[in-house]
Amino acid sequence: MAIDAEVGGSSANSYVSIADADTFFEVRSYASAWTSASDENKEASLVQATRVANVSYDFLGSISTQAQALRWPRSSVYDQDGRLYADDELPKLLTDAICDYALYILQSDLLADDGANLIDEMEIGPIRLDFDKSKEKELIPSIVHDQLMLLSENRSNLSQGVVSMPVTRT
Numbered sequence: 730m731a732i733d734a735e736v737g738g739s740s741a742n743s744y745v746s747i748a749d750a751d752t753f754f755e756v757r758s759y760a761s762a763w764t765s766a767s768d769e770n771k772e773a774s775l776v777q778a779t780r781v782a783n784v785s786y787d788f789l790g791s792i793s794t795q796a797q798a799l800r801w802p803r804s805s806v807y808d809q810d811g812r813l814y815a816d817d818e819l820p821k822l823l824t825d826a827i828c829d830y831a832l833y834i835l836q837s838d839l840l841a842d843d844g845a846n847l848i849d850e851m852e853i854g855p856i857r858l859d860f861d862k863s864k865e866k867e868l869i870p871s872i873v874h875d876q877l878m879l880l881s882e883n884r885s886n887l888s889q890g891v892v893s894m895p896v897t898r899t
Contacts, residue, residue: 732772736819737797743775744782744801744819744827750775753828762835770835778830782823785869786881793817809879826876833870 734746745753747768754760763771783800790806793816801823804816814820869877 732775734775737793737802737817739796739798741798743772743779744799745775745779745824745831747771747775749824750828750831753825754832760832763832766835771831774831774834775827777834778827781869782827782830782873782877786877788880789882790814806880820880822876822879826873829876830869830873833873 732743732747733741734743734749735741750763750771754763757763766774779799788800788803788806790803792800793802793804801819802816803814806814806820808814808820808822
């Protein structure tokens with residue numbers, strides 16, 4: 730897979746290039762998983778982080794051009810202090826969040842089937858399940874979520890890796 734981080738590009742698949750992410754992590758003390766990863770794994774984590782951010786957040790403003798592949802850059806978006814973001818650039822807040830999320834993806838096996846390990850206690854009649862919340866995985870870590878929420882209109886239903894389901898007793 731080739732990474733394409735051209736801002737506003739028609740075939741872009743990441744908001745951040747490997748070179749830009751390497752620069753981001755140069756000054757981070759917690760970056761050993763990034764610095765030791767192969768370029769292939771770095772690419773995959775940056776593309777996945779971009780993909781999840783794109784589908785999980787309802788970003789402010791509107792896309793800058795109809796030809797762009799990703800949801801940023803955007804026009805008519807202001808930061809929390811009222812400054813207008815350029816419609817041909819990516820906010821640092823977004824690229825920082827993607828870098829942090831890519832690192833989290835490298836450090837976590839988000840697709841591992843740990844469902845059975847979440848059950849702390851089980852009773853069969855009349856059905857009782859207790860879940861060990863300490864074993865839950867966050868789909869989107871809170872530091873990334875908080876950064877992306879500053880660029881969003883409303884909360885993502887995927888935030889914090891929590892899925893709510895109604896239970897009906899019959």
